[in-house]
Amino acid sequence: MNNLDFIFQRRSIRKYTGEAVDKKTIEQLLSAAMSAPSACAKDPWRFIVVHNKETLQKISEGLPNGKFLPDAPVGIVICGDIESAHANELSYMLQDCSAAIENLLLAVTALGLGACWLGVHPREDRVKHIKTIFKLPENIIPVGVIAIGYPAETPAPRQRGKAEYITWHD
Amino acid sequence: MNNLDFIFQRRSIRKYTGEAVDKKTIEQLLSAAMSAPSACAKDPWRFIVVHNKETLQKISEGLPNGKFLPDAPVGIVICGDIESAHANELSYMLQDCSAAIENLLLAVTALGLGACWLGVHPREDRVKHIKTIFKLPENIIPVGVIAIGYPAETPAPRQRGKAEYITWHD
Numbered sequence: 001m002n003n004l005d006f007i008f009q010r011r012s013i014r015k016y017t018g019e020a021v022d023k024k025t026i027e028q029l030l031s032a033a034m035s036a037p038s039a040c041a042k043d044p045w046r047f048i049v050v051h052n053k054e055t056l057q058k059i060s061e062g063l064p065n066g067k068f069l070p071d072a073p074v075g076i077v078i079c080g081d082i083e084s085a086h087a088n089e090l091s092y093m094l095q096d097c098s099a100a101i102e103n104l105l106l107a108v109t110a111l112g113l114g115a116c117w118l119g120v121h122p123r124e125d126r127v128k129h130i131k132t133i134f135k136l137p138e139n140i141i142p143v144g145v146i147a148i149g150y151p152a153e154t155p156a157p158r159q160r161g162k163a164e165y166i167t168w169h170d
Numbered sequence: 171m172n173n174l175d176f177i178f179q180r181r182s183i184r185k186y187t188g189e190a191v192d193k194k195t196i197e198q199l200l201s202a203a204m205s206a207p208s209a210c211a212k213d214p215w216r217f218i219v220v221h222n223k224e225t226l227q228k229i230s231e232g233l234p235n236g237k238f239l240p241d242a243p244v245g246i247v248i249c250g251d252i253e254s255a256h257a258n259e260l261s262y263m264l265q266d267c268s269a270a271i272e273n274l275l276l277a278v279t280a281l282g283l284g285a286c287w288l289g290v291h292p293r294e295d296r297v298k299h300i301k302t303i304f305k306l307p308e309n310i311i312p313v314g315v316i317a318i319g320y321p322a323e324t325p326a327p328r329q330r331g332k333a334e335y336i337t338w339h340d
Binding site: 095159 | 173215225272273287314328330336337
């Protein structure tokens with residue numbers, strides 16, 4: 001077991017057993033998400049936890065790569081509050097929400113669950129679709145949706161880094 | 171030890187012992203960073219590893235919150251290649267780079283190192299400052315700089331999540 005296997009073991013999981021994810025586990029996952037750093041500690045992330053199958057179905061209809069979302073026992077919509085973000089900057093809001101999402105995905109893996117990150121922002125149709133379903137105010141901007149469940153597939157850990165993406169400046 | 175302590179233990183570290191970080195360790199950290207998911211697997215992240223004290227000093231002069239950067243034995247500049255990002259979208263580029271940065275920070279913690287994320291994007295002066303130092307082409311956009319070293323301070327693990335940021339939609 002490599003020290004960093006908790007990272008290499010995270011893979012996108014799109015098939016789930018029927019088992020439910022209990023509320024305490026979801027609270028742990030969100031605590032992990034909110035332990036990410038954020039620009040000037042503004043913590044602009046907001047989370048909508050969805051169990052309702054019909055709502056998951058509705059969400060999936062606006063996400064071309066998320067047709068399997070209703071198979072997951074829970075979906076979490078990650079939004080940013082642009083009014084809470086440092087300097088009201090979209091860039092900071094996206095960086096903060098993405099760090100939180102990555103924490104969430106690694107926590108999912110560590111707890112024996114599986115997840116898949118479905119992109120929303122910057123696709124205007126997807127943003128509008130999610131905003132309409134949840135009647136979100138203007139300042140709350142959907143960034144992504146995470147499908148979560150107990151995994152019914154077990155892809156191997158993977159390292160796919162490329163040396164060509166690194167410049168050594170000594 | 172909580173299962174998720176690998177996340178709660180990550181804290182911003184701004185004081186370092188003089189000990190060097192070896193190349194193999196840095197390669198591990200970057201492999202962890204590049205194991206983050208990215209939109210359509212475009213992996214638009216690019217990394218500049220900096221050991222040179224004068225260069226770290228120069229970088230720090232453009233980062234108001236990064237005066238301690240030259241105290242770190244190594245700094246990593248994370249950039250995005252907007253031409254490689256999915257649909258050439260800045261939003262995807264930022265999301266992908268931020269997920270990679272969060273992986274990097276957690277890997278740092280797991281290996282007994284400490285780090286601090288210094289923001290660059292979207293501040294135009296900071297972006298230009300970094301681009302000038304490394305003579306970066308137009309498509310390579312600096313996102314952040316990570317100061318890394320062996321920690322000379324040991325803040326306690328922390329959970330700072332707020333229940334009010336969660337909406338339960340059953």
